[in-house]
Amino acid sequence: MTELAQNLVDGLGRGSIYALLALGLAVVFGVLHLLNFAHGELVTVGAYATYAMFLALGGNWWVFMPAAVLAATATAVATEIVAFRRVRGASPFTLLLTSFGLSVLIQAGLRTFLSDKGRKFPKPAWVFDSVQVAGVRLEVYDLVTLTVTLAVLVGILWPLRRTLFGIALRAAAEDFDAARLMGVQADRILTGAFALSGFLAGIAAVLIAIRLGEAKPLMGLDPLLKAIVATIIGGLGSMGGAVIGGFALGLAEVLFRAWLPDDLKGLTDGFVFAAIALLLVFRPHGLIRVVRAERV
Amino acid sequence: MTRLARLGGHYGPPVLGALVLCAVLVTGGLLYASGGGGSRDLLVTDLLVTTVIVMGLQLFVGNTGVLSLGHMAFAAVAAYTTFVLAASPVAKAVYLRDAPWGLGDVQLTPAQATAVAVALVLVLGVVLAIPIARAPAVTATMITVAILFVTHAVILNWNELTNGAGGMAGLPRLQTRSWVYAGLVAAVVGARTFRRSRWGRFAAATAEDATAAAAVGVDVVRARTVAFLVSLVVVAVGAALRVQSTAAISPRDYYFEFTLLTLAMVVVGGRRSVTGTVVGVTVIFVGQRLAVNLAGDRENLVALADIFLGGSILGIMLLRPQGLLGDWELDEAIVRWWQRRRRTGPAAPGPAVTLLPPRSVSGRSHLVAEGIGVSFGGFLALVDVSLEARSDEIVGLIGPNGAGKTTLLNVLTGVVRPLEGRYLLDGRDLTGAPSHRIARAGLARTFQNLRLFPELTVRENVAVAALGAHRYRRGRPVPDVEALLAAAGLTDAADRRARTLDYGSQRKLELARAAALGPSFLLLDEPTSGMSDAESTVMIEHVRATALAVAAGVVVIDHDLHFITSICDRIVVLDQGEVIATGTPAEIRRDPRVVAAYLGTAPPVSGTGGTPAAPSP
Numbered sequence: 081m082t083e084l085a086q087n088l089v090d091g092l093g094r095g096s097i098y099a100l101l102a103l104g105l106a107v108v109f110g111v112l113h114l115l116n117f118a119h120g121e122l123v124t125v126g127a128y129a130t131y132a133m134f135l136a137l138g139g140n141w142w143v144f145m146p147a148a149v150l151a152a153t154a155t156a157v158a159t160e161i162v163a164f165r166r167v168r169g170a171s172p173f174t175l176l177l178t179s180f181g182l183s184v185l186i187q188a189g190l191r192t193f194l195s196d197k198g199r200k201f202p203k204p205a206w207v208f209d210s211v212q213v214a215g216v217r218l219e220v221y222d223l224v225t226l227t228v229t230l231a232v233l234v235g236i237l238w239p240l241r242r243t244l245f246g247i248a249l250r251a252a253a254e255d256f257d258a259a260r261l262m263g264v265q266a267d268r269i270l271t272g273a274f275a276l277s278g279f280l281a282g283i284a285a286v287l288i289a290i291r292l293g294e295a296k297p298l299m300g301l302d303p304l305l306k307a308i309v310a311t312i313i314g315g316l317g318s319m320g321g322a323v324i325g326g327f328a329l330g331l332a333e334v335l336f337r338a339w340l341p342d343d344l345k346g347l348t349d350g351f352v353f354a355a356i357a358l359l360l361v362f363r364p365h366g367l368i369r370v371v372r373a374e375r376v
Numbered sequence: 377m378t379r380l381a382r383l384g385g386h387y388g389p390p391v392l393g394a395l396v397l398c399a400v401l402v403t404g405g406l407l408y409a410s411g412g413g414g415s416r417d418l419l420v421t422d423l424l425v426t427t428v429i430v431m432g433l434q435l436f437v438g439n440t441g442v443l444s445l446g447h448m449a450f451a452a453v454a455a456y457t458t459f460v461l462a463a464s465p466v467a468k469a470v471y472l473r474d475a476p477w478g479l480g481d482v483q484l485t486p487a488q489a490t491a492v493a494v495a496l497v498l499v500l501g502v503v504l505a506i507p508i509a510r511a512p513a514v515t516a517t518m519i520t521v522a523i524l525f526v527t528h529a530v531i532l533n534w535n536e537l538t539n540g541a542g543g544m545a546g547l548p549r550l551q552t553r554s555w556v557y558a559g560l561v562a563a564v565v566g567a568r569t570f571r572r573s574r575w576g577r578f579a580a581a582t583a584e585d586a587t588a589a590a591a592v593g594v595d596v597v598r599a600r601t602v603a604f605l606v607s608l609v610v611v612a613v614g615a616a617l618r619v620q621s622t623a624a625i626s627p628r629d630y631y632f633e634f635t636l637l638t639l640a641m642v643v644v645g646g647r648r649s650v651t652g653t654v655v656g657v658t659v660i661f662v663g664q665r666l667a668v669n670l671a672g673d674r675e676n677l678v679a680l681a682d683i684f685l686g687g688s689i690l691g692i693m694l695l696r697p698q699g700l701l702g703d704w705e706l707d708e709a710i711v712r713w714w715q716r717r718r719r720t721g722p723a724a725p726g727p728a729v730t731l732l733p734p735r736s737v738s739g740r741s742h743l744v745a746e747g748i749g750v751s752f753g754g755f756l757a758l759v760d761v762s763l764e765a766r767s768d769e770i771v772g773l774i775g776p777n778g779a780g781k782t783t784l785l786n787v788l789t790g791v792v793r794p795l796e797g798r799y800l801l802d803g804r805d806l807t808g809a810p811s812h813r814i815a816r817a818g819l820a821r822t823f824q825n826l827r828l829f830p831e832l833t834v835r836e837n838v839a840v841a842a843l844g845a846h847r848y849r850r851g852r853p854v855p856d857v858e859a860l861l862a863a864a865g866l867t868d869a870a871d872r873r874a875r876t877l878d879y880g881s882q883r884k885l886e887l888a889r890a891a892a893l894g895p896s897f898l899l900l901d902e903p904t905s906g907m908s909d910a911e912s913t914v915m916i917e918h919v920r921a922t923a924l925a926v927a928a929g930v931v932v933i934d935h936d937l938h939f940i941t942s943i944c945d946r947i948v949v950l951d952q953g954e955v956i957a958t959g960t961p962a963e964i965r966r967d968p969r970v971v972a973a974y975l976g977t978a979p980p981v982s983g984t985g986g987t988p989a990a991p992s993p
Contacts, residue, residue, distance in 0.1 A: 115514070166694050172514055173443055177643055178693040180636060184686030188679035196678045301632065305525060312518050350529035357507065357522040365515070 085216045087334045093222030095330020096229030099323045100284040101307030102314065103233075104277030106322035109311065110253025111273045112168060114175040118159055118182040120304025122278055125186070126152040126285025127295035128194055134201045141204050141290060148289070149282030155186070156278025160271055168270065183300075191297045198296030207290060225287050232283055233323065236276070240319075245272055253317065309356055315366030324367065387569055393707025394568040397654050398561050401427065404658075418621075419665065424556050425618045427657045430641045431563040431650070432610030437639070438647040439576055439603050441583030442513050445635050446504075446520030449527035450608050451615035452630035453500060454493040456531065456538055458616040459547050459625050462489035467546035471539040479537070486548070486555075490616040497612040501605050509600035524635060531627045543626025550620045559617050563610050568650045568707070570606060574843050579603040580648075581840045584829035590811035591789060591821050592893060593844035640689045646699030648831075651706045656699065660688060703831070741767035741802050741818065741896035741929060743788075749796035750783055750953075757783045758953045761797070767896050767929035770920070772944035772961075774934065776973055779950040781933045782824055785899050788931075789821045790814045801896065816848035818896035820928075822886045822903060830875035834866050834885055837874050841892035854894040855926050863922065864888045880911055884918060891926045898923055900932040904939050912936060916943050937974075941965065949973065 101119065108116050129151035133144045159182050167178050209220040240246035252259040252269045260266055288303060289295060310329045314321025329352070336355075337348045344351075359366075405420035433447050460472070461484045468480050484492070504523060508516045531538045538544075550556065570576045578599040581589040586596050619625050637660070645656025664681040671677035692699060743765045750758040758780045765771045773781050786792040788799060790811040798807040806814050815821075820841075829837050838857050845854045861867050864884040869877060874885060883903060890898055903919055904912040916939055923930045934940050940947060941961040949957040949964060951973040957964060964970055 115518075163690060163694060167697070170693075170697060173441065174693050174697040176443055176517070177639070177689055180639070181686050181688075181690030181693060184636060184682055185690060186686075188682035188686055191679035192676060192683065196675070305521070308518065308521065312515070316514065344533075346533035347529055350526045350533075353522040353526045353529075357519050357526075365512075 082216045083338070086218065087338050088331070089216075089218050089222050089226070091331035091334035092327060093219070093225045093330070094333060095327035096226050097284050097287055097303065097326075098306045098310045098329050099326025100229055100232065100280045100287075101303055102310035102322035102326040103319060104280040105307055105311045106314070106317060106319045107249070107253070107273050107280075108277050109317045110319070111249070111256060111269055112164060112175065113172060113317075114164065114179060115308060115311070115316070116277070117176065117179040117304065118186060119179075119277065119281060119307065120300025120302075121183050121186040121190075122152040122156055122281035122300070123285045123288060123303050124190060124295070124297060124300040125155045126282045127289040127292075127299060128190060128199070129282075130286055130289040131199045131201055131295040141286075144289075145283065145286045148286045149279055152282030152285055153275050153278035156274040156281065157271055159186075160274040164274070165267065165270060168266070187297050187300075194297075196297070198294045198299075200294045203290060203293040207293075221291060228283065228287065232280070236280075249273060249276075250319075253319075309353065312366055313356060313359065315368035318366070318368040321366060321368035387572060389707040389711050390568040390572050390705075391565055393705065393710065394565040394650065395561065397651060397706060398557075398564050401654060401658070402557065402560070421550075421553060421556055421621045422618075423657070423661050424553070424560050425614060425621055426638070426641070426661065427654065428556075428559045428563040428614030428617060429611055430614075430638050430653060430657050431567045432607045432612075432614055433638050434607075434642045434647060434650065434653040435567050435570055435610055436603050436607035437642055438649070438653070439571060439579035439583065440600050442508070442600065443517045443639075444508075444520040445517065445639070446508075446523035446527075447607070447611050448630045448635045448638065449524045450497045450501065451611050451618075451634075452527055452531060452627070454490075454497050454612035454615040455619040455625055455630060457493035457496050458486075458489045458619050459544060460537065461492055462486050462620070463544070463547050467544070470546070471542075471544040472536065474536045476536055486550070486616075486620055490613065493616050494609055494612040497608050498605060501608040505601045505604045508604060509597045524632070528627060528631050538627070541627060543624065543629075545624035547620060547623045547625075549623040550617070556617055556621065559613050563614065564650060564654065566606070566610060567653075568705075570603075571650065575599060575602045575606075577836065577840050577843060580832060580836075581829050584831060585827050587791070587811070588823070588827035588829065589840075591815055591823075591827070592841040592889060593812050593815040593848060594840065595810075595812045636689075637685065640685055643699055644688050644692050646701040646703060648703040649699070649701050649705055651704060652699050652701035655701060659700070660685065663688065743799070743801050743819070743897055743929065743931070745784075745788065745797065745799035747797035748784065748787055748794050748799065750780075750787060750792060750794050756953050758787070758794070761950070761953070761955055763799075763931075763948055763955075765897060765929050765931050767927065769945040770923065770930040770932065770943055772932055772934065772940040772947040773950065774937070774940055774947060774964075775950035778952075779973075780953040781950055782901055783953075784950070785821060785901055785931075785933065788814075788899060789819055815893060815895075816844065818849070818893075819899060820890035820893040820895035820897070821899040822883075822890050822901055824901040824905065824933075826882055826886060828874040828882060828886060828889075831873055833871050834874055834877065835861065835870040837885055838889050838892045841889045845892060845894045849894040852894045855891060857892060860888040860892055863925070864918070880907060880915075883907075883915065887919065887922060891922050891928070894926060895928050897929045897931060898926075900930060902934055903932065904934060904936055909938075912939055915939075919943065 101123070105116060105119055108114060126148040129148045130144045133147045137143060163178055163182055167174055206220050210217050211220060240250065248259065248264045248269055249272060251262070252264055256266070284303065288299070292299065306329060307326070310325035311322045312325070313328055314323070314325030332352050332355070333348060336351050337345055340348060340351065401424065405423060409416045409420045429451060433444070436442070436444055436447065460479055461482060464483055465481050468475060472480060507519050511519060532540055578589070578594045581592070581594050582596045582599050590596055641657045641660045642653055643656070644659055645654065646652025663684050667681040667684045671680040745761065745763040748758050748761040761780070761784060763784070773784065775781055783792060787794045790809055793808055798805055800806065801817055801819065804817065806817055829840070835857065838860055842854060842857050858867070861870050864887065866881060866885060866888065869881065874882065877885060887900070887903065900919065904915050907915060919930065919932070920943060932943070944961055947959065947961055947964045948955060949970050956969045956973060957967045959967065
């Protein structure tokens with residue numbers, strides 16, 4: 081029982097990072113129909129920004145978050161202006177490869193201008209702490225991650241639902257052309273969507289950097305893949321689905337790891353991915369179906 | 377002999393073109409290698425072997441339009457299989473001390489090991505083709521992502537068989553390059569002839585528009601599966617050659633980086649062209665080598681090769697998304713050039729329009745729909761609709777917007793499954809059958825919003841349908857592609873892309889494509905929509921002539937009462953999902969319910985062109 085409770089919190093902690101990244105992917109998918117493979121590089125950029133702040137200022141981790149968020153947001157907006165704006169409406173094939181190209185370029189850029197090898201920095205002491213709550217040992221890191229994530233999600237919920245930009249964004253995600261006819265400006269919405277996805281990725285980047293204690297050029301790949309999987313579990317383009325998918329993936333990983341025999345634990349990711357591939361065979365559109373049937 | 381000659385004419389130029397491509401690539405490589413040095417030799421082998429693998433990837437990605445990130449997982453399986461089976465027991469004693477199933481003592485010849493590797497990849501491919509071929513394109517891509525990562529995780533963790541992250545070395549190296557040459561020729565010739573083959577053209581049709589492909593009888597799932605499996609064979613052969621040319625293996629060799637590299641090679645030159653793919657391989661390969669040489673030992677330029685790679689992908693996608701060459705093929709260009717040169721004086725006039733002698737088909741076909749009911753989330757789109765048509769008549773289907781006309785057509789062609797009722801063609805129940813089977817059974821359709829294969833040529837659009845017809849409409853004379861094009865006035869435009877045609881010609885092309893199936897019935901969804909009166913009149917005659925020529929009955933939807941009443945033998949009127957009247961045009965014009973549905977119950981309104989107004993009830 082206590083083990084299950086520990087696993088649940090552990091899973092939610094992991095899942096919250098996936099949820100942040102998946103939500104960013106979903107926001108962009110909504111307006112551009114692009115699954116952005118360059119999204120992982122936003123995490124890398126955020127982590128390097130964290131490292132840079134650490135070098136410059138040292139000390140307090142919470143000072144780093146705004147810098148990382150700013151760097152990731154700026155990068156996301158830059159990719160939109162340089163590349164994605166120009167391929168709006170192109171085939172999914174072109175969109176995907178555009179994001180591949182950007183991903184390779186940003187990675188290569190980081191390796192060229194910052195460092196080819198990883199940069200280590202000391203983790204804050206509380207990463208190693210845990211607390212006892214009603215007989216259950218909980219990692220402080222999981223609790224912090226979960227709290228930050230929930231705060232961010234609640235924080236963007238209100239602007240998404242009530243501000244003009246939020247409503248325009250959601251309308252554009254439903255039907256971009258109809259939204260434009262209603263006076264929504266395409267470029268602004270695209271830029272806004274990328275900024276939002278960069279903002280979320282920046283927060284995830286700090287959380288990841290705290291855990292790893294390192295910034296390295298290829299660190300974005302793994303979180304990216306997990307986030308893609310989460311987006312797909314939730315149903316491509318559904319923002320709520322992406323968040324649910326993120327948490328579900330985190331839980332699935334922890335539970336698989338707990339249940340698998342020791343010599344198969346290394347294959348946890350493999351089992352989770354295989355289970356999800358199976359899910360897609362039966363529900364090709366994920367848990368929440370967004371894409372409406374095509375008119376014939 | 378004639379069949380052989382025809383095959384030679386069809387496949388001869390592509391095979392020759394592919395051989396020329398191989399010769400150019402090999403000659404260039406040998407010239408470079410003659411500059412001396414063992415490392416140059418290795419580079420050339422690497423280039424040729426990479427070409428084989430990329431050719432395999434192009435076979436799937438280029439023909440089906442589905443982006444796959446999973447192919448290098450299959451390459452990994454083939455490479456590891458080859459390594460484990462062909463490495464000497466001595467080498468395996470170093471890396472695989474606990475090899476299962478007595479594999480530690482096995483040593484097969486390279487050819488045997490390759491054969492086993494290809495077979496294993498095929499078995500895996502057959503299983504994984506099921507979800508990939510069925511899913512929508514974006515989901516299929518994600519499944520291939522999952523395949524890549526699961527495979528990588530398995531390789532990293534199955535230490536007894538793979539030595540995990542450490543990789544292995546010590547495989548007997550290929551002594552000569554002859555196997556590489558053989559693999560290269562097989563891959564390039566294979567990829568080029570596949571595109572020309574029935575399955576290649578079916579796959580290309582599904583890449584353009586899966587719904588339209590099914591409507592001309594193409595089994596979308598099977599077309600994708602065939603392309604997938606053929607491509608896996610080529611990839612597996614290439615991977616077996618690769619591991620034997622490097623003599624070592626590590627999980628990183630076949631992971632995300634290699635996937636991106638090979639994909640870049642396919643898209644930079646032009647994913648739909650074999651020539652383009654060879655160009656893409658060369659450009660990326662040479663460019664990366666130059667970048668590496670340029671960077672040398674300078675710390676700050678370590679990533680120059682990747683900058684080149686990312687820049688190439690991004691630049692192509694932003695500036696020329698179809699790739700450097702688009703779908704240009706060497707052999708096609710040569711054939712065009714040759715034909716232009718041979719043609720002296722003005723072009724000969726097109727062949728006389730001879731489709732089929734009318735009524736050359738014995739017996740009439742009979743289409744019956746009974747009690748069809750369809751509901752979309754509670755909205756009753758069709759209620760108890762029945763319809764009958766014979767192949768010697770033209771039946772009109774009219775009704776106001778939202779009456780359910782297109783839905784009925786979608787039911788008859790397998791796009792929408794009815795909740796109730798059934799329909800039969802010559803007594804054969806087709807209810808719930810998939811679209812491609814219905815098309816093969818003899819119901820050919822056109823679409824309200826035109827669904828051509830936009831990037832294929834006009835001739836190819838019709839030829840895809842005719843290919844299926846030759847196979848599945850046996851016992852019926854199948855109309856000739858050129859004759860159909862001539863009848864539609866499209867002979868001169870036959871080599872243009874379908875999307876470049878004007879609207880009226882596109883409508884005619886869609887009709888010609890449907891007729892090429894040699895159908896028992898043509899189901900036409902608003903063939904004159906968006907046309908002027910004069911164009912409509914021409915279209916009416918064209919529909920009538922085409923139907924007569926291929927001996928097909930017609931069920932036609934239209935808003936244009938003038939069109940419908942002048943062409944139809946019988947008319948069925950739908951309103952709010954129900955049949956409200958059936959009869960001859962004259963009867964329909966007088967029917968008070970029809971007038972009410974169309975015009976409301978207001979006093980008469982005069983029709984266009986002096987058509988007598990319907991009498992008020």
